[in-house]
Amino acid sequence: MTNPELIDRLIVEASQAADWRSGCAREGYLPLFNNFGQVSYLSPAGDLLIDDLEDGPLRPADPGERDFALARAAENYPELTDLRPSRPQFATTCELCRGGGKVKLSQGAIVPWQGDNETRPFLYCPGCNSLGWTVTVAS
Numbered sequence: 197m198t199n200p201e202l203i204d205r206l207i208v209e210a211s212q213a214a215d216w217r218s219g220c221a222r223e224g225y226l227p228l229f230n231n232f233g234q235v236s237y238l239s240p241a242g243d244l245l246i247d248d249l250e251d252g253p254l255r256p257a258d259p260g261e262r263d264f265a266l267a268r269a270a271e272n273y274p275e276l277t278d279l280r281p282s283r284p285q286f287a288t289t290c291e292l293c294r295g296g297g298k299v300k301l302s303q304g305a306i307v308p309w310q311g312d313n314e315t316r317p318f319l320y321c322p323g324c325n326s327l328g329w330t331v332t333v334a335s
């Protein structure tokens with residue numbers, strides 16, 4: 197659950213921030229992450245919205261985008277750590293990133309990112325939306 201007053205306060209802070217967030221400020225929405233121009237927003241009511249173009253129309257996030265945006269919210273806003281999706285008991289560790297949530301490209305292959313000693317930049321793992329785990333629905 198989100199705290200509307202907290203989100204409202206963070207929206208004001210973000211609109212005055214010295215980083216990318218002030219450039220993506222929107223009345224009534226908190227910018228969570230700028231993914232190469234696709235910006236995710238959180239409303240005070242807890243809705244996740246996506247702007248695919250700069251200043252384009254907002255659309256609802258799909259479930260994968262929602263997980264990704266909430267994980268970024270937890271990273272970018274210490275007050276929103278609780279929003280990070282929690283790992284269900286029956287989840288399995290993502291094989292692509294081995295649970296780290298980050299990967300890199302190495303000789304044309306996607307391999308887990310090794311952490312702070314890594315010389316290559318990381319990419320957020322596309323296999324698990326950066327969560328490090330996946331839930332497989334039995335078919």
Ligand SMILES: [Zn+2]
Pocket residue numbers: 290291292293294295296297298321322323324325326327328329
């Ligand atoms: Zn992964």
